[in-house]
Amino acid sequence: MDYSRIKRTLFVSVFMNFVFISLQKKQEVLLDMVASGAELGWLTSPVEHGWEIGQRAVNGSLLYNYYICNVEEREQDNWLRTTFIQRNPTASRVFVELQFVVRDCNSFNVDSLTCKETFNLYASEADADIGTAFRKGQFRKVATIAPDEISSLGEMKMNIETKVVDNLSHKGFYLAFQDIGACVAIYSVRVYYKTCPATVKSLAKFPETVAGGENQALREVTGSCVSNAVSEDQPRIYCTTDGEWVVPMSQCQCIPGFEAMNDACQECQPGFFKPSVSSETCKPCPENTQPSGSGAISCTCKDGFYRAPEDPETADCSGLPSAPQDLVATTAQTSIGRLQLSWKPSADTGGRSDIRYTVVCERCEGRACQPCGEKVRFDPSNTDLKETRVTVSDLEPYLNYTFTVEARSGVSQFSNKRATNSIITALPYTSPIKVTAMYVVDRSSTSLSLQWSVSHLSKPVATRYELMFRKKENDEEITGKVTTYTVLVLEKNSVQISDLSPSTVYLFKVQALSPEGNPGSYSLEKEFSTLPEASQKTGNTAVILGAVIGGGVMLFIVVVVLLLRKRRRNSHTRRGPEDTYFSSPDQLKPLKTYVDPHTYEDPNTAVLKFASEIHPSHITKQKVIGAGEFGEVYRGILKVSSRKETAVAIKTLKPGYTEKQRQDFLSEASIMGQFSHQNIIRLEGVVTKFKHAMIITEYMENGALDKYLKDHDGEMSSFQLVGMLRGIAAGMKYLSDMSYVHRDLAARNILVNSNLECKVSDFGLSRVLEDDPEGTYTTSGGKIPIRWTAPEAIAYRKFTSASDVWSFGIVMWEVMAFGERPYWDMSNHEVMKAINEAFRLPAPMDCPSAVYQLMLQCWLQDRSKRPRFGDIVSIIDKLLKSPDSLKAIADFDPRVSIRLPSTSGSDGSPFRSVAEWLESIKMSQYSENFSKAGIIGMEQVLQMKSEDIHNIGVHLPGHLKRIAYSILGLKDQTSTLSVFAV
The missing domain is CATH 3.30.200.20 (Phosphorylase Kinase; domain 1)
Known part of the structure; x- marks a missing residue:
């Protein structure tokens, strides 16, 4: 077979449909084989019969590729090494993107081929370019490159693979591709690292930042506020390994006179103002104020208008109230020395709702007037009155009284003008004095001692009384016989009448006479009898004896009733105290x-x-x-x-x-x-x-759960903590079964008794969260505790048992973190944004993996997929019945999970003292321990190990681990984790 033709076909035919991927995120390219458009000068080994370079003109550009196809030969070891690639000093992780074609070994019709369908990627670091010196032993293997699709003859399929080269620390590096017998062509090699681009978030500027490596999944970056913006804490944000910004903290806000607009702070326009550092927009100047200029922080009041000292700068300016209207004094006919003042409110309140009234009383004899003094009483008061009426008592008759009612508001102090209305009235002594009660003080067989009381409240000048009495005849109702009364005129309200007949009934009535002698009405006629002459003492003894016997009978009845009630209660069956954790x-x-x-x-x-x-x-x-x-x-x-x-x-x-x-x-x-x-x-x-x-x-002896956990940080085992969660879940299951939605489930609203039994409390969301002024987020319809509330309840006010389950997940996190504040120092806005971007709280330190997985189930975005409280109780019961299930610990990152401060200071630590460092991790109680041990500098802290921390007196496991993990965070080397294992 003509393998040279196969090689040419391998790289030539692919160029016809070659497409390069467009970048979606911020990347800094260190090497781009295609973009170079020239000979790359890569080193091949062996020089002969190894990798070859090819080229072709596409759309006016000359594209190069490297290929090899020595499938007919055995034991191939062909290397292709790049030139020296300079590294950004802060980029410890780079990405290698390859585009290549691999030929299917089955497409070769030759026997005994040692054909492969993969090749290898290697890397080697160096501090300087070593030129053509090439030693295979200096390279470490990164990955084996395997195609997703292999190509057959006449049908070429392009593969794209991206591999990560991590933990780089030298000034530069080389890449090498090893072929061990494949038919492969490399068309593109791109080497780049990811960065989080420069950005402005919440008025804070953050510089472009190189994404972290595997040892630093989240890289904390500090920023600065834009011009005319400030923040209590330095703005911070995290850069992920994918080059994305997440979890911004410490929001910047525009200074007074400026508002946020297009990621900047701009001056308030004329006629608008902003009085404080806030995220609010500029507001129009309030009513009755003068127009402001640009960048105003307040608007001054017009003449004749004022603001009270407690009024905010955003309040309207107010005028003075007008005088009260229609002041009337009404004398009570049945009461002596009393009248009622009433009036109508001020017609003009000056635009204020804090109108109060003051009543001033003067008494006049002739032309001389003087204050009434403390003798006259006002009900409810004569100052700071909200109501438009007041009752005045202990007045004297025949005197003229002048009552002045003044209307005042919060701005009355700024003007000398008074808004008053006055009335002059005389209090006549017209009300009759009425005898209200008559009773016997003492009696004998021949005398009766009587006393009576009258209805007047003020002391009359010289009141006298007329007493009339007569003997009651037995047949007077039948015969109509009239008996003559005996009349006595008395100077006091008591009398002793002697020379009476024994065992005789007498009728008495009395009336009071005014100083002028005018009589009042007679009292009702009362009957009183004298004692028998011979049995006066016996009668007294009988009365006493009867009272004793009657009291004894009543005491006996009370005792019998109490015994019956106690017996009835004891007859009820009583269930014994159930196990805190395993009750059915x-x-x-x-x-x-x-x-x-x-x-x-x-x-x-x-x-x-x-x-x-x-x-x-x-x-x-x-x-x-x-x-x-x-x-x-x-x-x-x-x-x-x-x-x-x-x-x-x-x-x-x-x-x-x-x-x-x-x-x-x-x-x-x-x-x-x-x-x-x-x-x-x-x-x-x-x-x-x-x-x-x-x-x-x-009464719950140990108080609120969050405070109890903070006070006992690290003192309880995971089993105990999960047991407490079981009690809370059981209580919430009961409420859920009753169709009750709590809406404010949080550790602060769980109470703990002396047996560490947890009980749900604080029913109703109308209260303000006392422990945290920023703990609520105001919306139409009330306040919501954002850190504990499900996203659908925040967005749509949909409170259900499922939203209580979300809150229970936050309570689980609080318990396992020993009362740590959920989402730490993030603002409400940052919390909502992070949740909507799928951020969830990380596992607390030493939290069992099964418990953290249950938390994540409670925080599912889809509320229908969250477990119900019945399911939660069952899950926790299984964990408690199998304690070994709590031994597997969830992954823990100390830099995220306990919010350790930045460690990027110039000397490796931002802390100026050991005390400052301990305060930042809430371990200030051990400052003296470190000082006595002679550890006074942060360089000494960084050398400490677990046994050193224990030796200076830190014995609680939770505290020991918190300090150890903080030192780990300062060192920023996860490889030293074993040093701090506890």
Whole structure:
């Protein structure tokens, strides 16, 4: 067979349909065989009968290729070496793209051929061009090149392969192609490395960066803010091995007077302003302000208009309120010394809603007036009134009073003008004094001592009383006989009447006389009797004895009732405490469906239906343990007669609440009262019928789960942590079975008791997240905790049990990371963008692979594919029953998983001290340990091994590993991982 003809055919026919691939990503080319368009001067070995060079003109360009087809000869070892390829010092990984044709060995009709259909790619590094010196032993094999399609005679098929040459460290390198008996032609060799192109993201500029190699999958790059933009932290971003930017952090924001536009900060236009560093756009100047110039940070108020000190620069300027209208004083006919002032609100509020009223009282005798002083009382107050009425009491009759009502707002302090309305009124002493009660103080067989009270509130000048009494005749109702009254005029409200008959009933009535002698109305006639003469003492003894006997009978009845109730409770079967981790979910299956308390027309009805009322006297507050949106939270004791003392948590409603706040506060009790599960916080009851509303729940000694985990970092095994997750999952399964969606499942809303049993709490999403002001993302319809919320719930507000499953996956990550903040210091916007680009949180340190795989299942984009809580409980149960399944650890990258700082400082470390480094990894408590051990410089830290860390006093496994992995990150050499194995 004519192999020379086969060779020519091999490379000539392919050029007719030869197409080069267009580049889609940023690549820096080091060698391009086709683009060179000239002799490449590559070295062949052997020189004779080895690789040959061919050429052909295509579209006016001369294209070269290398080919070989020594299939008729045995033991081929033909080498083709490139010229020296200069390497970018930062590019440790390059890509070799080959376009080639390989002939099918079956197409050769010759016996005993040692034909091959593959060839090999080799590489050799050097710091200088060695020219024609060629030694095979200096090359290391990169890959065996095998075609996807082989060509037959007359039908040539082009193959494209890309191989990676990694871990390059010298100034340059050579590539070599070894043929061991194939019929192959190489048409194109492109050598390039990938870069992340220079870009601007979130107003931060990042330079073009060479993509990392296999030892650095994500290369952290620091950037700088564009002109007129600032950031609290230096902007950072990661460059992937594919030349793509991912996970930007520390967003830049435009300075005051500038807004973001087209990746730059531009001045606000005239008539617009921006007062602070933010990502907001410039806003038009508010009402009643003067037009601003370019780049304004505020708009000044017009004359006669002001802003209150607490008003933001974005608020409208306000005018002064007008005086209150239609001031009226009304005297109460049934009360002495009291009147009510009422008025209509100011017609002009000046554009403000914080109008308050102040009432000033003056008393006038003749022409002399003076302040009323503290003697006069105002209800509710005479200052800072929101309502347009006030009750004034303890006024004196026959005096003229001047009441002045002033309207004030937050800007009244900036002007001397006062918005007042006054009224003069006299308080006559026209209300009669009425006797309200008469009773016996003491009695004997011949005397009665009486006393009575009156209705007036102020002290009259000289009140006298007229008392009338007579003996009651037995037949007066039949005969109509009239008995003459005895009349006494008294100077005080008590009297002792003597010389009466024993065992006789007397009728009494009394009236009060005004200082002028005008009588008031008589009291109701009352009957009082004298004691029998001989049995006065006996009567007293009988009364006492009767009281003792009656009290004994009542005590006996109470004891019997309590014993019956206790016996009834003891007759109920009691289930013993179930195992925290392995209780049967079937025993805890809900028998009802959750009812939304907001569906009730009267929310108070829901509270009464689902929660027990507790009297405040049964509750003792001990100390404050926290604060919520509605008020303080106390630890306390609940003592009910039928139960022993119980430690409880007491949520209170702070004073000054509105009715809506009270309903929102109690709605959580209406929700909790419907649940009964060992992993759901238990509601003891509520206080609603008294002034201070309270919610009483069981007390959880170890508090919130996230804080507990941070305080015990590294102190618990994976088995214990997964056991805690089992309890949370069981509680969420119960809620899901009741068709209840939590919407705010996070470690901060899980409480832990003394047995490390976890219970779901905090039902309802209306609260502000106290531990993190940036923890929520405001949308139409409320606030969403972005870091814990499923993407469909953020985008479309679709909260379902599946979105709770997503949140449970985040809780799993928090637990296995000992309370680490999800997504670290990324902003809400960055978190949403990363999730939508398929980024998921990496496995925490020492996290079992099976647990991390369950997390990833919870974070599936398609909510229908996520596991249900019943499935999650079953999976966790299997893991706990087979502890060996938790031994396989998920892959862990310390530079990503614990967010270690950049290590690209000029001296190999950006830290100025050991204390600064320890603070960055939240291990400041060991600063003294390092100092006592004489480790005062970062160069000493970089030399430490696992046993060194242990010897200075770091004994907790979690802390030991965190410090060790941080040192590993500083060294940036994963090959030293074994040094820090714990």
